[in-house]
Amino acid sequence: MRPFWRRETPDSQRFAQDGPPQVTRDASPEIVAAYGAEIVAVSAILLQHDPIGIGYGPDEYDAEARTIVARLATSDQPPSLDDVLTTVHEEFIAWFDETLSGPRDKYVAVAEDVLAFWIGRSHG
Numbered sequence: 001m002r003p004f005w006r007r008e009t010p011d012s013q014r015f016a017q018d019g020p021p022q023v024t025r026d027a028s029p030e031i032v033a034a035y036g037a038e039i040v041a042v043s044a045i046l047l048q049h050d051p052i053g054i055g056y057g058p059d060e061y062d063a064e065a066r067t068i069v070a071r072l073a074t075s076d077q078p079p080s081l082d083d084v085l086t087t088v089h090e091e092f093i094a095w096f097d098e099t100l101s102g103p104r105d106k107y108v109a110v111a112e113d114v115l116a117f118w119i120g121r122s123h124g
Helices: 010-018 028-033 036-049 062-073 079-097 104-121
Strands: none
Touching: 028 036, 028 062, 028 079, 036 062, 036 104, 062 079, 062 104
16 A cells, blocks of 8 residues: 555656746755655645645645745754644745644644655655
């Protein structure tokens, strides 16, 4: 059984086919180019959890995934669950607002899945 973030649909290849996604906020072109697969995976995790209820299309959370991955990729140490939880929640607040994003504890399951993916990607 494959992990849910490894989509086997044409959407999983959209960055390879169409080039890197448009860079927004703090995701540099270098990060986007180097971490395209990670962006797709984190976007899929966000879509599966759909923490703010906007998951109508496969690319709905790509922008948030880009900035989350940029922060994780540029960290000087492996992230903890608390680090990932803080990053995900802060990025949702930055992209939307505190009211729409909701409380930090709403993102625990999202952070757990992002962290499991992030750790697993370097070992597998």
